Each structure stands twice: as C-alpha cells, then as structure tokens.
Amino acid sequence: MEFEDVKLETKSYNMYYGDFQALRDVDIQIPRNAITAIIGPSGCGKSTFLRTFNRMNDLISGTRVDGGVYIDDNDVFEMDPVELRYCVGMVFQRPNPFPKSIFDNVAYGPRAHGMRDRADLAEIVERSLREAVLWDEVKDDLNKSGLALSGGQQQRLCIARALAVDPDVILMDEPASALDPIATLKIEELIQQLKKEYTIVIVTHNMQQAARASDYTAFFMMAEDRAGYLVEHGPTDQIFTNPHEETTERYITGRFG
Amino acid sequence: MSNRGPVSKSMTREDATFARLVQLAVSTEDETPREKVNLARRRLIQKAAFGLLWLSGIAAVVILLSVVGYVVVQGIQVLNLEFLTTPPAGGLAASDVGGMSTTIISTVYLVFWTIVIAAPLGVMAAIYLVEYAEEVEGGTGLIPAIVSVVRFAVEILAGVPSIIYGLFGYALFVSAVALGWSFSLRSAAVTGAFLVLPVIIRASEEAIKAVPRSYRQASLALGATKWQTAWKVVLPAAAPGIITGIVLSVGRVVSETAVFFVTFGGTVRAPDTVFDLTSPGRSMALHVYYLAMETRAFDKAMGTGAVLILTIILINLLINVVTRRLTAKLKGR
Numbered sequence: 367m368e369f370e371d372v373k374l375e376t377k378s379y380n381m382y383y384g385d386f387q388a389l390r391d392v393d394i395q396i397p398r399n400a401i402t403a404i405i406g407p408s409g410c411g412k413s414t415f416l417r418t419f420n421r422m423n424d425l426i427s428g429t430r431v432d433g434g435v436y437i438d439d440n441d442v443f444e445m446d447p448v449e450l451r452y453c454v455g456m457v458f459q460r461p462n463p464f465p466k467s468i469f470d471n472v473a474y475g476p477r478a479h480g481m482r483d484r485a486d487l488a489e490i491v492e493r494s495l496r497e498a499v500l501w502d503e504v505k506d507d508l509n510k511s512g513l514a515l516s517g518g519q520q521q522r523l524c525i526a527r528a529l530a531v532d533p534d535v536i537l538m539d540e541p542a543s544a545l546d547p548i549a550t551l552k553i554e555e556l557i558q559q560l561k562k563e564y565t566i567v568i569v570t571h572n573m574q575q576a577a578r579a580s581d582y583t584a585f586f587m588m589a590e591d592r593a594g595y596l597v598e599h600g601p602t603d604q605i606f607t608n609p610h611e612e613t614t615e616r617y618i619t620g621r622f623g
Numbered sequence: 624m625s626n627r628g629p630v631s632k633s634m635t636r637e638d639a640t641f642a643r644l645v646q647l648a649v650s651t652e653d654e655t656p657r658e659k660v661n662l663a664r665r666r667l668i669q670k671a672a673f674g675l676l677w678l679s680g681i682a683a684v685v686i687l688l689s690v691v692g693y694v695v696v697q698g699i700q701v702l703n704l705e706f707l708t709t710p711p712a713g714g715l716a717a718s719d720v721g722g723m724s725t726t727i728i729s730t731v732y733l734v735f736w737t738i739v740i741a742a743p744l745g746v747m748a749a750i751y752l753v754e755y756a757e758e759v760e761g762g763t764g765l766i767p768a769i770v771s772v773v774r775f776a777v778e779i780l781a782g783v784p785s786i787i788y789g790l791f792g793y794a795l796f797v798s799a800v801a802l803g804w805s806f807s808l809r810s811a812a813v814t815g816a817f818l819v820l821p822v823i824i825r826a827s828e829e830a831i832k833a834v835p836r837s838y839r840q841a842s843l844a845l846g847a848t849k850w851q852t853a854w855k856v857v858l859p860a861a862a863p864g865i866i867t868g869i870v871l872s873v874g875r876v877v878s879e880t881a882v883f884f885v886t887f888g889g890t891v892r893a894p895d896t897v898f899d900l901t902s903p904g905r906s907m908a909l910h911v912y913y914l915a916m917e918t919r920a921f922d923k924a925m926g927t928g929a930v931l932i933l934t935i936i937l938i939n940l941l942i943n944v945v946t947r948r949l950t951a952k953l954k955g956r
Contacts, residue, residue, distance in 0.1 A: 420844060451846035458844075462837035465860055465953040474855070478847040513954055524841070531845055 411594025461520035463512030518549025698929025729904030736812030745823030806888030826868020
C-alpha cells in the first residue's frame with residue numbers, strides 16, 4: 367500500500383541474525399500521524415521489524431541488514447544511531463522506568479541531550495506527563511520513585527519519558543501486554559490522542575487491540591525457513607473485514623497462530 | 624457367614640485387587656517392613672546430619688566470639704580516651720608509656736589514598752569489562768584478546784598472596800633502584816590500591832551485570848550514548864554492590880599488615896597531613912605487630928587489636944545500613 371505522506375519506509379529490507387534470516391524483502395510505507403499496527407504470529411519478526419526504525423537491533427551482535435530503511439527519505443543506516451533515536455522514541459513490552467524519581471525519569475532524555483535549566487526541564491516534564499495522561503495522578507509526588515507506581519502508571523510514565531525528547535515517531539512493542547484490561551484501555555485511549563502529533567507504530571499480539579486502536583494494519587508471517595515477510599498491509603477495516611490474502615483471513619479469524 | 628465361600632469363589636480380578644488394596648490400607652506396620660526400616664534410618668541420618676550442622680555452626684560462632692571476645696576483653700583494660708589520643712612511644716619505651724593516636728591517623732590517611740586510587744580505577748575497569756567489552760567478547764581480533772587477558776588477570780590478582788604485592792611495591796616504589804619513594808604514605812597507598820583493585824573490580828562487575836538489560840535499552844532508546852547510559856543509569860543502579868565492594872576494600876586495608884610492613888615503614892610518627900605523601904607511618908594493624916613482636920607491651924597490642932576489631936565490625940555494619948538504604952531507595956520505598 368502506498369501513501370502520499372510517508373514517514374517511514376523500507377525497501378527490499380532483509381535482516382539477519384548471524385546465518386538466520388529474520389526478515390525477507392520487506393517493502394512497506396508507514397504514513398505520518400497515523401497508527402500502524404503490526405500483527406502476526408509469534409516469531410514472525412514483528413519486534414525485530416519494529417526495532418529496525420530506531421536501530422535497536424544494532425545492540426545485538428552478529429546482526430546484518432541489506433536494503434533500505436528511511437525516515438523522511440533519510441537512510442537510517444547513514445544516520446548516527448544516537449541522533450536517530452532523538453526522533454524515533456520507543457516504548458517497551460514491560461514497563462521499564464529507571465530506578466529514579468518520576469521527575470528524573472521524564473527529564474532523563476532532555477538531560478541526556480544537554481538541557482540543564484531546571485525551569486525548562488520542569489516545563490517539559492509537566493507537558494510530557496500531561497500528554498501521557500499521568501500528570502493528575504502524580505503531580506504532587508514527582509519525587510517519588512517511578513518504580514512505586516502501578517504497572518499501568520509505569521507504562522504511561524515510560525510513554526511520557528519517550529515524549530519528553532520530542533520525537534516524530536513512537537515505536538511501541540506490545541505496550542499493553544503486561545497490563546490489566548483497564549490499564550490497557552487507558553493506554554489505547556492515550557495512543558489515539560498521540561497520533562495527532564506523532565507517527566505511531568505498534569506491535570501487538572492482541573487482534574482486538576489492532577482492530578480498535580489502529581488506522582492501518584500490516585500482517586507479517588514467516589516463510590518455511592522461519593524468515594518473516596510482509597503478507598498484507600492496508601487500512602485496518604479492510605484487513606479485518608475483507609483481507610486480500612487468504613493467509614491473513616485465516617490468521618485474523620484465529621485459525622492459526 | 625454361610626455365603627462367604629461362594630462369594631470368594633466368584634471374586635473377579637478387580638475384586639481381588641481391591642481386596643488387596645483394602646488390606647494394605649488397613650494393615651499395620653509389620654505388613655510393610657521394608658519401608659518402615661528405611662524411614663527410621665532416614666530419620667536417624669537426618670537427625671545426625673542436622674546435629675552435625677548445628678554443632679559446626681555453634682563451633683564457628685564460639686571460635687569467632689572467643690577470638691573477638693578475648694582480644695576485646697584483654698584490650699579493654701588499656702582502652703581509654705588517653706590511649707586513643709596519645710601517640711605511641713618508640714621502641715621498648717612503649718611498654719610503659721604511649722597510646723595509639725598516630726596509628727589511627729596513619730590508617731585513615733592510608734585508607735583515604737588507597738580508595739581514592741583504587742575505587743575509580745576499579746569501577747571504570749568493571750564498566751569497561753561489562754558495558755563495552757562484553758559485546759566484542761567471543762569475536763576475534765585484538766580487543767577480545769585484551770578483554771580475556773584482563774579478565775584472567777583480575778582472577779589471578781585476586782588470589783595472589785598479599786606479601787607478593789608488598790614485595791612488588793617494595794621493589795618498584797620503595798627501593799632506590801626504581802622510583803625511590805622509600806617507606807612512605809605514597810608507596811603504601813599505591814601498593815595498597817593494587818591489593819584491593821581486584822576486590823573492587825569483581826564486586827563492581829557483579830553489581831553492574833545484575834542491572835536489568837531493560838534499563839540500558841530504555842536509556843539508549845532515548846538517544847543517550849553508551850557512556851551516558853553507563854554513568855547515569857547503570858552505575859546508580861549498581862551502586863549498592865559497588866559500595867559494598869569499596870567498603871570491603873577499606874576493611875582489607877585496615878586489616879592488612881604484610882603489604883604495609885614493607886612499604887609504609889613503621890615509624891610511630893604519622894604523616895603531618897593527608898597530603899604529606901612522602902612521610903612514612905604505621906597503621907593500626909602494623910602497630911599490633913610491632914607491639915607484640917618488638918616490645919613487651921602485650922596489653923597495648925591487645926588494646927590496639929580491640930580497636931582494630933571494633934573498626935572492622937563497624938565497617939560491616941556500615942555496609943549493611945548503606946546497601947539496605949540504597950536498595951530501598953532504588954526500589955522506590
């Protein structure tokens with residue numbers, strides 16, 4: 367599927383862990399200011415694919431890529447990974463706040479990028495926590511440890527922390543899979559709010575979540591050699607009601623995976 | 624009871640099994656002699672083993688308490704404020720006059736410099752080994768080779784007898800052939816730093832390794848560099864373990880004699896200030912040795928020993944308090 371306003375793009379993208387090919391020939395365009403869900407069975411390379419865009423795969427030794435990955439038409443492999451991660455934020459599967467105060471958690475990114483002024487930091491912390499719909503719950507104890515919050519609050523803190531560096535893109539790797547249904551719903555509402563200003567790519571195992579929380583859905587499968595490939599990509603409504611590929615239909619109706 | 628015979632005759636196999644099970648269930652001990660004997664035996668062995676363990680535990684405590692108790696009880700007789708604040712007298716005069724004040728001061732100076740040298744070096748080396756070198760390990764080339772050599776060296780150094788460090792320090796720093804620093808605070812401090820370096824590296828390495836990967840990932844994903852991640856996230860999270868290693872090293876320096884015997888000298892005068900690096904001195908542990916071996920002031924050796932032991936106990940209490948506080952803080956309580 368092609369878009370007019372493309373934020374992220376891969377062209378004939380292949381990714382290997384040593385001799386094992388994890389992704390094969392992925393061509394995809396991800397539109398700006400929309401939510402794109404990545405679905406597919408376990409081991410199909412969804413997370414690996416997600417981590418391509420902020421080059422977190424670089425941290426694993428023995429990985430190799432070929433093909434192109436672009437953000438705003440810039441090749442991410444030509445960019446400095448540290449610089450790339452300013453504009454591509456990430457939220458992980460398990461909430462992973464630092465063992466620091468709520469304030470210091472959110473201020474971590476801006477500080478790492480050299481911001482020192484206390485007033486500026488305070489402003490960013492408040493704005494980010496508001497954006498992450500956590501401000502009202504924590505505004506009176508910003509000095510409390512981030513680890514003292516509930517799981518759902520921790521995950522929103524991690525989202526606030528990612529927002530504080532003012533990225534364009536937010537990658538989310540099953541952000542609600544470790545949370546209870548109410549916390550999950552809050553995160554989903556939050557994601558809807560965020561798409562106005564951010565491009566969001568979310569990996570999810572939860573079919574209902576993809577269906578209700580995303581604008582576009584990309585379905586990945588693995589080939590016989592277990593390499594992941596893109597089966598189908600389109601508007602979420604179409605993928606869930608009228609998929610072009612039979613594999614997609616079989617997957618979303620729960621006949622495998 | 625007249626129908627008993629016919630019923631028995633018509634018993635099916637299932638009935639027979641069931642009957643046997645009932646018999647087993649209601650039977651008393653003598654029906655299953657093997658299990659019973661075994662059980663009694665196991666109970667006996669269990670009791671014997673636990674008795675032995677209990678005795679060993681008690682023995683360890685008794686031995687420790689008697690050593691500590693003996694020294695403290697003997698030492699307490701000479702221990703008073705005057706003993707702590709009066710400098711020792713040199714030579715045989717020590718039997719009659721003098722306390723231990725300068726040895727406390729020398730020990731503090733020595734600990735200060737040893738830790739100032741060894742702690743940053745050891746912590747940095749540990750960060751390098753875990754955060755930077757780990758990813759190249761297993762590969763081929765120069766860096767992985769260096770890394771495995773460093774790891775091996777640290778292991779070996781941790782097991783080298785302390786007098787070997789002393790010999791080395793003497794040859795390199797003290798003797799006029801090499802640096803010619805003679806017996807001095809600097810010779811002792813640098814040699815002492817070498818002695819505790821492996822302790823600090825290993826404690827820090829373990830502490831840094833135990834920091835969850837997810838912290839590092841979160842930091843890197845925010846656009847922090849590896850160094851920022853190590854310094855701002857990993858190090859604070861590893862602080863309790865690192866501090867434990869450093870405080871253990873303090874204990875090691877306080878209690879070490881062999882190394883400082885051949886590098887610190889033994890004069891009863893302390894260096895004038897902590898920056899008086901070229902003066903020799905005598906640590907508390909050395910003082911115990913000198914008093915016991917070269918004077919007749921055995922009671923004063925005991926007094927100094929008591930102070931030494933109380934210092935070590937204090938250090939251990941300190942480790943407990945500090946790590947518990949820090950850990951609680953990290954966990955958000």
